[in-house]
Amino acid sequence: MLVDSPPEQRAETAPAPPSKRRVLRAAGLPVSVAVLVLIVLASIAVGAKDLSLAEVWHGLFHDSGTYGDVVVGERLSRTVLGLLAGAALGLAGAVLQALTRNPLADPGLLGINAGASAAVVTGITFFGVTSLTGYVWFAFAGAAGVGALVWFLGGSRGATPVRLVLAGTAISAALFGYLQAVMIMDDAALGRMRFWTVGSLASATTGTIREVLPFFVVGTVLALALARPLNAMEMGDDTAKALGANLNRTRALSMLAATVLCGAATAACGPIVFVGLMIPHIVRSFTGPDMRWILPYAAILSPVLLLGADVLGRIVARPSELQVGIVTAVLGGPVFIFLVRRRRTAQL
Amino acid sequence: MKTAKNGTAKNGETAKNGKTAKYVKSNRAVRTPGGLSLRLDVRAVVVVVLLLLLALAASVLLIGTGDFDIPAVDVLKTLVGQGNAGQEFIVNELRLPRVLVGLLVGGALGVGGALFQAISRNPLGSPDVLGLGQGATAGALIMIVLFSGSSAQVTVGALVGGLVTGLAIYLLAWKRGVHGYRLVLVGIGVSAIVTAVNGYLMTRADIVDASRAVVWMTGSLNGRDWDQVWPLLALCAVLVPLVLTNGRALRMMEMGDDVSYALGVRVERVRALLMVAAVLLTAAATAAAGPVSFVALTAPQLARRLTRSPGPNLVPSLCMGAALLVGADFVSQRVFGAEQLPVGVVTGVLGGVYLLWLLVTERKAGRI
């Protein structure tokens, strides 16, 4: 209903022969991991003060409190957060796209960003929260609350992809109205929110990471476990039922996984959009529609984009930096458009 | 449940019209001896009339609302030229243009949204999602933040921003024809980039400019006068009839490119024409009132659910958009006081809550 298969796309346009694709996607995984490691090292080494690899090594494994070691320590927590949040966004996006059978689905679509933003602005204006760590719990509660509300209004047990999307859109509409109303009436909230909403890794501390880590772990395990049921569901409700999948349970768990992952990521870094939409979309183009491949790839490649963008943001605006959310979109947007153009049509 | 409901409707008509009209459930054909025939969907007509009445009632009440309250009767009198001088000034110079801008912007956004959703065959393919709103915002933000521009300059900036974004999306999505799906995806990509630029501009602005920008970004009708009305009215007067004459072709296109082409619709030409019209309407509306949130996205969905008929529902979407915006403006002024909250806040809340309510009731009624 949401996704009409366009007429020009037929069996004639099968991308790569399946056997070739199988080799590629198996070989791609170690390559992706290697790229991720490089990006992680770069993320620790690059910044207002560039470090040599030796300094990075020293800071990581022989921390003796030198200036370099302190820098490494700070950048390490931001890198770890980037890794976690990136993976979470990628996984959540992939799960949501499969759940809604809509390749345009992203965490923002189900109202999760709106929920987190509305809760944070509430915290700032009405509860006087000022510290970034203080936002975390508000954001998480907001995301989780809206996730649950969308699930309920989307029809809970009788939820369909279209209803979920519409419910998410409707709630977002209402919450953004509220958000803007508060920002218009309260300059202090506007002052803070305009930085929070672009999304940044700069505020990461080991404390934040410790707080959100359990959610990342639970969400990731849940998402990976959903690969097979989601595969069944992508072929349509009837086929999925015929294959013996439990639709309601899969839907409920998918919503839960996506909400937990996105909620945690948004709580820790602000609403970073687009990673969760773009990476699963790209991954799907070379793995084919198999969640067992899409999920691991999304979990590895999303932090590549997020951390890569973060590193770039530190380089281009030295000695200050550009927020990661901005760079992600400016960097990812053209790549995304290029990919959309190159392929005949987007398939799901 | 659907069948039960239609069953009763059908029986009623069969009794009246005999066999011939049996299958066209709620469609009535109006024919003249000269061979002219028009097709009307009764339910859609009722919906349109009700929405128009609602929009007009809200307009009259809105004109009566403000520092000086004017009773509805006096408003009507003044509008037909029977009021006293003081009322005439307030109504004709201050409040009428604002209401007209509201009606026009709402209508333009409603039609623009319906067009985009029909072309992309996706309820999410609205100008908000495609990045037109963001593009206009970028234009406006550049004027506000970098040049501290006047409101006229901001309007021009928004118009240029919206048009450039629309053109960019169309060109980037063009590849021997614009495929609806590619259009949405490219639009999302463009939208993400422009949103990021907007976010950057916001973080670079000083707080005064930033609050001005937020008000603009929310969408507001405050201080709109005849200067905004005329260009918008002229544009709508040209584009809306153009769009409506192509409405039947657009309805055929719902059935896929092959079928509509086989039926004699020049698919690519109609699509290009309607895209241009939709971009112009949206950009002009956004330039006049800011990217009033969610009207373009919710109005067509609401209209469709009320008329319960397939098809782009262009006229109902237009009326729904106008009613939604003026109604929201009325609510915002009544509830929060004259200049407190810009209308975009209320359209978001109102449209969102209404859509939710429809979702819940439809679920009870067993539709969807």
Added chain:
Amino acid sequence: MNRLTAENVTLAYDQRVIAEKLSVEIPDNSFTVIVGPNACGKSTLLRALSRMLKPSRGRVLLDGSVIQSMPAKQVARTLGLLPQSSIAPDGITVGDLVGRGRYPHQGILRQWSTEDERVVQESMAQTGISELADRYVDELSGGQRQRVWIAMALAQQTPLLLLDEPTTYLDIQHQIDVLDLCAELHEEQGRTLVAVLHDLNHAARYATHLIALRDGEIIAEGAPKDIVTADLVERVFGLRCQVIDDPETGTPLVVPAARKGRTKQENEQVTKQAKAVATGAS
């Protein structure tokens, strides 16, 4: 000269060439059926004949003019198409959908004439869906839905009608119903029909003119009686068979050779082809 012809057309999707220098004439007042193995280009040919696909070289002529250069609605009043994939809009009723077939006959001031209404009634009666008129299309079974689409193509009232696999999704009774309907349209109303069919026996029974395609080339064309032989079936489909007379109609009837009757190599060949088809389709 026949009304619908293709002259030396090269048909391609992007870079993939499906057929080269193909020339086809659709005899007027014939029931022409195009047959061939999967991916032989038969649907592509039909798309070219119905102007869905523009030939990269050569031209398709309708009544002597290049089909792409003619006004879209004029073509749509002459030539109808039932494509393989079509989307029923959400929440549309059968009557409304069939009514949409009248589009090429309508204008802004002539949206729904009594003629339109009569034709829609007639088309629904012919396809046996009159009772479904008020039902929602998305509630129907696959077979019913297919008949609705056929009714829509009929409502277009074109002297030429092109059908891309009209019997897919139908059970055997409805397949025959649809083909009987086609035969009736052809015999009683004198329409020219072109259909792509999977079932060779159906093709042989109903077609007045048969075109056998393989790898984008015409292997044979003519009346089924004249061209359907065991040799042709083997050349086109790679299948050994007997051709006997259909006891009902006397038309050729293809009876595939039994598995045991085939040589080992032939059986391997068949398995290999089946596999190729299966992976190609995935």
